[in-house]
Amino acid sequence: MQRSSSERDVRVRAWDDLLHDPIPGRIAKPRTEHGLTMLIDTGLGLQETRDLIELASPYIDYLKLGFGTSKLYPATVLADKIRLLHEHQINVYPGGTFLETAILQNKWEPFLDRCLQLGMRTVEVSDGTITLSPELRRRIIREAKRLGFHVFTEVGKKENGAMLPVDVQLQMIEADLESGATNVIIEGRESGKAVGLFNEDGTLRRDDFDALVEQLPHPSRLIWEAPLKSQQIELIHTFGPNVNLGNINPRDTISLEALRCGLRSDTLRNTL
């Protein structure tokens, strides 16, 4: 029964000839630097993954196997999952914390090799938990780039309430892009609360956010980790329907796409 739907053309939608999206301009896959949706997967089973793909693959660009969860997968399940996602143009990559673990164990080079063996072509370089010198950070980014990886980096600390000063964030973003990162992720964790630019209740630290945005040389190359609906709404209002958003709960994939297109009250309202 699964076969039937998943092999048919997913681009045909039943309402598209009748109604247009209230917010125009949402771009379709393949999306490269812009318009990206990155999911955080903290333990989707294989059949759930098939379900998600069948319903929503046009709305997913990246799926991150959150923190060190991929180490806990049976090897065969991990291999099946990576293959399934790649067949539908969804890039899979291991969580930044997992590469940090490899760095701590002086194994980051074999870590990159193993990613290649497993078929993963994206990595995220971060220091949310560990201390990482600018030199080693640059070296890892460059080496991953040389090996053919699509490289994300992340700026921000995972400690409760931690926020790097805006000028430090700006310097890191610039340095990472220069070193070869395609996109830089702004830390928001899975919770979206009490971390980076987010207050304890998940609202934006508006002053810091504005100060950062104002000075950004390449705003479109950031990916904002924004797991909460209120954050997604605010970022869509600020940057438009193609803002890059990350750490989206897989269950919110369709809801987020509806927000981007104005198919939900919170963003439809602004078109009136």
Place this chain on the structure above:
Amino acid sequence: MQRSSSERDVRVRAWDDLLHDPIPGRIAKPRTEHGLTMLIDTGLGLQETRDLIELASPYIDYLKLGFGTSKLYPATVLADKIRLLHEHQINVYPGGTFLETAILQNKWEPFLDRCLQLGMRTVEVSDGTITLSPELRRRIIREAKRLGFHVFTEVGKKENGAMLPVDVQLQMIEADLESGATNVIIEGRESGKAVGLFNEDGTLRRDDFDALVEQLPHPSRLIWEAPLKSQQIELIHTFGPNVNLGNINPRDTISLEALRCGLRSDTLRNTL
């Protein structure tokens, strides 16, 4: 493997000859105006839908494809989902916000036609986001009725903290029922917070609620959107196990039925 269980008789339950439900009187399907559970679906895959049906179809009367999500489905997945649900006596319908979008684009009549073509026989007429004149509201309800739809209407605004005065709500409820609506939904959104009769923390605005309930001519024809467990408990306490409840998270289907039947501490307690 799926086939085996789903085709067997779902009415046989392993404990029913031994123990009775602590709260008696819960009615079985088909339920028409009363005892209804309406789910809000923001992106269930086909296999998840099959799972839900196999486990819990006796406890589900309506499934709403939340806001404009149905526009984002591949046509084949949407068709399969509608068929699956109807085969198990679960009525599917598009979210009120989606019809509001059609109204904004002057396409509400073709919208109703398309619903019929897709096999949907229920619609919800609302003005949670748009402004809708009483005249057009009545016209849409009547036309949907004439086409053979089962018509829900909704009373309430989706803006943060918004609540219509109780007497305005009462007038709208009366007018909608006179125009042909079968049930009137009281707005609670997906979150159940800071909307309509709910405070920011999801508790009931008790004074307004009591004032509304006291003057209701047909309390059993309301459907209360009550996504939070505390709200479900309070409404079951007030109206009994067959109160109509809406915007239930599909994952809470069995939990809600347990509350209705006194099979969970929060409602069992009141039978002691």
Place this chain on the structure above:
Amino acid sequence: MQRSSSERDVRVRAWDDLLHDPIPGRIAKPRTEHGLTMLIDTGLGLQETRDLIELASPYIDYLKLGFGTSKLYPATVLADKIRLLHEHQINVYPGGTFLETAILQNKWEPFLDRCLQLGMRTVEVSDGTITLSPELRRRIIREAKRLGFHVFTEVGKKENGAMLPVDVQLQMIEADLESGATNVIIEGRESGKAVGLFNEDGTLRRDDFDALVEQLPHPSRLIWEAPLKSQQIELIHTFGPNVNLGNINPRDTISLEALRCGLRSDTLRNTL
């Protein structure tokens, strides 16, 4: 497609030869008194259960069919679920509130028989909602033991904000272990908030917790209901990676195992 992965050897993990777990010492199944993870299932479908097993069965010792939900299952689905879980060394048992319901209806002995007929070999004896005399409590524990059950008991009340005095909890724990209970569960409900040792926001009542822990004769035989991540982190910090944890949301199975092993920032941090 499901068959392929689930029948292969789940113990082979793709990264284990390269990286070690940051927190060492996590023990593997079969786990008996120690290192236990108990899930609370409030309505997983059969295919979701297969998915969970395929991905995470090495990390699950017990699955509780929360409160009275098992009464609502179609008999065939319940039978299939129990069989599936047992095939993967996951013990299934009905929620404590369901046995309380049977006690209220003077049917606890046929309840135990029915559990055996259904293939369940674990029960939980609790008085979270009802009043239960120490004599009857002891009698039920001993009878279940005699019938071959693995017996859990639970200490705590489910009312909002309720907490038994620490010395009462200690007496009950001692008495239950003497009567034959294998483990004693400390109440935390599905929410982890405003219950037992948890404050309204889910934080630990540290003074009461410390007083309890200090006087515990068999701390390793407790199972802490700790549905929230912050609680899991605090208990892992206090007791190590093999602390017994209960009422884990099935969706958090892999995340919790990552916390136990130091594969997530919150516990990796403490190894630095």
